[in-house]
Amino acid sequence: xxWNWQQPDWxxxxxxxxxxxxxxxxFLQQAGILIGSVKHLADDDRAAITIDIMTGExxxxxxxxxxxxxxxxxxxxxxxQFGLEIGDRRIPPAERGIAEMxxxxxxxxxxxxxxxxxxxxxxxxxxGRHDIExxxxxxxxxxxxxxxxxxxxKPKVHFEAPHSKDVPQEMQSFLSWFAATxxxxxxxxxxxxxxxxxxxxxxxxxxxxDGNGRVARALAEKVLSQAIxxxxxxxxxHVIQRKRAAYYDALEAANKHNExxxxxxxxxxxxxxxxxxxxxxxxxxITKTQFYDRFRGRFNERQARVIARMFLEGVDGFxxxxxAANYITITGTSRATATRDxxxxxxxxxxxxxxTLKSTRYYLDLGK
Numbered sequence: 299x300x301w302n303w304q305q306p307d308w309x310x311x312x313x314x315x316x317x318x319x320x321x322x323x324x325f326l327q328q329a330g331i332l333i334g335s336v337k338h339l340a341d342d343d344r345a346a347i348t349i350d351i352m353t354g355e356x357x358x359x360x361x362x363x364x365x366x367x368x369x370x371x372x373x374x375x376x377x378x379q380f381g382l383e384i385g386d387r388r389i390p391p392a393e394r395g396i397a398e399m400x401x402x403x404x405x406x407x408x409x410x411x412x413x414x415x416x417x418x419x420x421x422x423x424x425x426g427r428h429d430i431e432x433x434x435x436x437x438x439x440x441x442x443x444x445x446x447x448x449x450x451x452k453p454k455v456h457f458e459a460p461h462s463k464d465v466p467q468e469m470q471s472f473l474s475w476f477a478a479t480x481x482x483x484x485x486x487x488x489x490x491x492x493x494x495x496x497x498x499x500x501x502x503x504x505x506x507x508d509g510n511g512r513v514a515r516a517l518a519e520k521v522l523s524q525a526i527x528x529x530x531x532x533x534x535x536h537v538i539q540r541k542r543a544a545y546y547d548a549l550e551a552a553n554k555h556n557e558x559x560x561x562x563x564x565x566x567x568x569x570x571x572x573x574x575x576x577x578x579x580x581x582x583x584i585t586k587t588q589f590y591d592r593f594r595g596r597f598n599e600r601q602a603r604v605i606a607r608m609f610l611e612g613v614d615g616f617x618x619x620x621x622a623a624n625y626i627t628i629t630g631t632s633r634a635t636a637t638r639d640x641x642x643x644x645x646x647x648x649x650x651x652x653x654t655l656k657s658t659r660y661y662l663d664l665g666k
Contacts (some may be wrong), residue, residue: 300554301457301458301459301502301553301554302502302552302553302555302556303459303460303468303502303503304389305556306372307556308556309471309472309499309502309556310556311495311498311499311557312556312557312558312559313558313562314559314561315491316467316564317446317559317563318488318490318491318559318563318566321395321563321566321567322488322490322491322566323489324417324570324604325489325490325522325525325566325569325570325573326489326526326549328524328570328573328574328577329525329530329573331555331577332532332573332576332577332580333526333528334530334532334608335577335580335581335582335584336348336531339584341346341356343584343587344351345380345382346583346587347580347583347584348374348380348404348529348531348582349376349380349382350373350375350467350575350579350592350597351531351533351579351580352376352397352400352404352531353369353372353373353376353534354398354536354579355400355519355533355534355535355536356372356376356396356397356400356534356539357369357372358533358536358539359396359511359512359515359516359535360392360396360509361535361539362473362511362512362515362538362539362542362545363509363511363512363560364651365392367392367393367396368390368580369391369457369610371389371390371393371394372396374387374389374391374399375389375393375394376397376400378493379397379398379401380401384616390406391425391426392425392426392427394425395421395422395423395424395425395426395578396422396423396512398422399419399423399516402419402422403516403519403520403523403529404529407424407519407523407524407528407529408523408524408527410477410480411473411476411520412473413469413473414506416469416513417434417435417515418434419432419590420434420435420506420509420513421433421434423509423512423513424506424508424509424605427508430505430507432506436465436466436469436505436506437462437504437506437507438462439462439507440462442458442459442461443458443459443462443504444456444457444462445457445458446457446546456550456553457502457504457549457550457553459502459503459504460503465503465505468503468505469503469505472499472500472503475499476517477494479492479495480492480524481524481527482523483615488525489521489522489524489525489526490522490525490562490569491562491564491568492521493518493519493521493522493525493565493569494518494526494558494561494562494566495519495555495558495562495566496514496517496518497514497515497517497518497565498549498552498561498565499635500513500514500517500655501514501549502553502641505607507665515535515538516532516623518534518565519532519534519567522534522569531576531580532569532572532573532575532576533572533575533579534568534572535567536572536575537568537572537575538568538570538647541568544564545568548560548561548565549561569614570643577613578613579613580595582612582613582664586609587666589648589662589664593646593648596646596648597643597648598639599642600629600631600635600639600643601639601648603628603629604620604625604628604629604639605643605648605662606622607628608661608662609662615661615662616661618659618660619652619653619660619661620649620659620660620661621658621659621660622636622637622640622658625640640660642653643660644660647663648662648663649661649662649663650663652664
């Protein structure tokens with residue numbers, strides 16, 4: 299089998315623009331709605347929402363690759379970068395590294411892409427790793443760079459990348475393409491199309507020993523931000539993680555040829571899903587701010603801890619609702635105290651209630 303980079307037309311990707319036109323228009327329309335959703339917020343509220351979205355993306359882009367990070371550490375690192383938190387709390391290397399990359403994406407999205415940019419991102423996403431020889435540089439090992447699954451004695455090869463010796467030249471071609479297709483370049487491309495190609499083109503070269511997926515998704519977000527002239531703040535990695543198998547299936551199919559209409563359609567629809575999720579998330583975070591303003595100073599320590607935990611579950615909330623048993627587990631209190639606390643929260647309008655007896659469940663009342 300020949301991979302896409304082994305085809306005679308590599309890297310001259312081909313696609314049909316017509317199926318993408320409506321998706322490109324929808325992207326720009328939704329981007330305008332997203333921008334408007336946060337434009338009139340107070341600076342503190344805008345920063346809080348930005349950090350929440352960036353925290354989620356940092357966690358999810360790592361989770362796609364099987365790495366589970368600590369949310370509090372990632373968020374603390376982001377808050378420090380924004381100048382909203384000081385202290386001597388030690389942040390583990392992996393959490394600090396991915397947070398630094400997210401900040402770099404946010405602040406420097408308009409800057410040209412260079413080898414040095416990619417090397418810096420790579421150092422960040424593999425921070426704390428000791429099993430990688432080439433950190434902050436392109437791979438140099440002689441072994442074939444393969445993406446495999448299955449048993450070691452009978453692996454399934456999903457993709458094989460170009461030889462390490464060819465990576466520097468391949469990356470120079472990629473960087474030239476990236477510059478030429480930028481909004482100010484001689485051959486500009488629409489945002490969704492350029493983001494989809496950038497992601498596929500980069501992972502096809504697979505220039506690093508590890509971390510290629512995270513860097514590729516960062517590239518896509520850089521492209522989308524450049525397309526709208528400001529940080530995109532879309533939950534791309536969240537949506538990809540939710541449908542992880544479909545993401546890898548689409549990539550594997552696209553690795554076999556250079557006609558990529560199907561891949562670009564998949565990727566564009568994924569971005570639009572991510573925009574929709576971000577809009578829902580922003581509405582949720584704005585409502586969260588309003589909720590805390592409404593009940594400021596009215597919760598005891600136990601109640602405040604549970605409310606914070608419920609908000610941490612995000613838009614979807616606790617699966618099946620919060621139970622008294624959940625409350626006891628979170629607070630370590632007695633059943634009698636838990637019952638009293640919960641009834642107080644219902645009475646003041648902070649929580650809603652459904653069911654009776656052991657089937658009673660509680661949810662955040664965000665509608666008042």
